[in-house]
Amino acid sequence: MDGKIIDGKEISRQIKEEVKQEVEQLKAEGCTPGLAVILVGNDPASASYVGSKERTVQALGMHSEVIRMDEATSEAKLLGEIRRLNDDPAIHGILVQLPLPDQIDEQRIISEIAPEKDVDGFHPVNAGKLMAGLPGFVPCTPLGIMVMLERSGVVLEGKHAVVVGRSNIVGKPMSMLLLQKNATVTVCHSRTADLPSITKQADILVAAVGREGMIGGEHVKEGAVVIDVGINRGTDGKLHGDVDFDAVLPIASKITPVPGGVGPMTIAMLMANTLESARNACRQNG
Numbered sequence: 001m002d003g004k005i006i007d008g009k010e011i012s013r014q015i016k017e018e019v020k021q022e023v024e025q026l027k028a029e030g031c032t033p034g035l036a037v038i039l040v041g042n043d044p045a046s047a048s049y050v051g052s053k054e055r056t057v058q059a060l061g062m063h064s065e066v067i068r069m070d071e072a073t074s075e076a077k078l079l080g081e082i083r084r085l086n087d088d089p090a091i092h093g094i095l096v097q098l099p100l101p102d103q104i105d106e107q108r109i110i111s112e113i114a115p116e117k118d119v120d121g122f123h124p125v126n127a128g129k130l131m132a133g134l135p136g137f138v139p140c141t142p143l144g145i146m147v148m149l150e151r152s153g154v155v156l157e158g159k160h161a162v163v164v165g166r167s168n169i170v171g172k173p174m175s176m177l178l179l180q181k182n183a184t185v186t187v188c189h190s191r192t193a194d195l196p197s198i199t200k201q202a203d204i205l206v207a208a209v210g211r212e213g214m215i216g217g218e219h220v221k222e223g224a225v226v227i228d229v230g231i232n233r234g235t236d237g238k239l240h241g242d243v244d245f246d247a248v249l250p251i252a253s254k255i256t257p258v259p260g261g262v263g264p265m266t267i268a269m270l271m272a273n274t275l276e277s278a279r280n281a282c283r284q285n286g
């Protein structure tokens with residue numbers, strides 16, 4: 001049964017090790033990759049993810065800058081910080097931790113980040129490049145899922161991939177990446193009629209809905225690969241995915257757990273994107 005479980009912790013460890021070695025090489029050429037992370041407010045989960053990003057950046061030998069701003073921060077003040085970081089040559093990646101407090105327009109903020117430093121891949125320029133099949137930064141969670149699938153030997157060409165969720169961060173970029181690998185892609189969402197009849201056709205099922213245990217055995221075809229993007233804090237205080245793991249495990253050929261599946265890949269791919277950004281910048285200037 002265990003061979004079915006895709007170990008995101010282990011794959012993310014490998015990616016981070018690879019990034020660390022490449023950082024050392026780049027530093028030897030006089031270029032230290034730098035990541036700036038901005039956290040606005042006191043959301044405990046966001047604070048924990050930012051702490052984890054900071055520790056990982058440092059562990060991989062990169063330069064880290066974390067800017068913590070209070071909950072009442074104005075949009076203008078946040079925009080000012082982003083402009084400063086856009087102009088800072090020591091910073092190759094800029095990330096604003098989401099979600100942001102209500103007084104701040106998320107899209108306005110994302111659009112202010114220089115596209116060449118947008119290691120989250122959320123800027124409209126990078127989203128457009130992904131759509132057009134051009135090189136650019138790809139959002140870390142779907143990018144991490146592609147790496148997990150590849151390193152687990154999952155073939156995508158000619159397969160039916162069903163993505164449940166249409167967010168700009170996961171669902172939409174995920175569907176583009178699967179399409180690039182010649183999968184036949186269906187995107188489902190909250191208004192999809194008779195969801196199980198569609199998800200049951202999936203060879204690869206990606207659940208990114210944000211509702212605990214929403215995907216049950218009745219949604220899954222025998223032998224499907226099931227990727228769970230959900231991170232829902234349950235009433236028991238524990239993390240739960242969008243997939244009812246116990247119900248789906250006997251049906252799936254491969255499945256990602258929560259925790260320890262997609263989540264750790266998000267931070268590993270952020271490190272890979274920051275390295276790539278530094279490489280691009282340093283090559284251009286040297």
Ligand SMILES: Nc1nc2c(c(=O)[nH]1)N[C@@H](CN(C=O)c1ccc(C(=O)N[C@@H](CCC(=O)O)C(=O)O)cc1)CN2
Pocket residue numbers: 048049095096097098099120140141231239258259260261262263264265266267
């Ligand atoms: N600017 C961004 N904001 C947010 C992103 C993002 O990619 N960019 N994604 C999420 C949060 N996130 C990173 O920021 C993130 C979520 C989860 C994990 C993770 O490793 N999860 C672990 C469990 C951790 C725990 O115990 O709490 C797992 O699933 O095993 C990493 C990063 C929203 N905001």
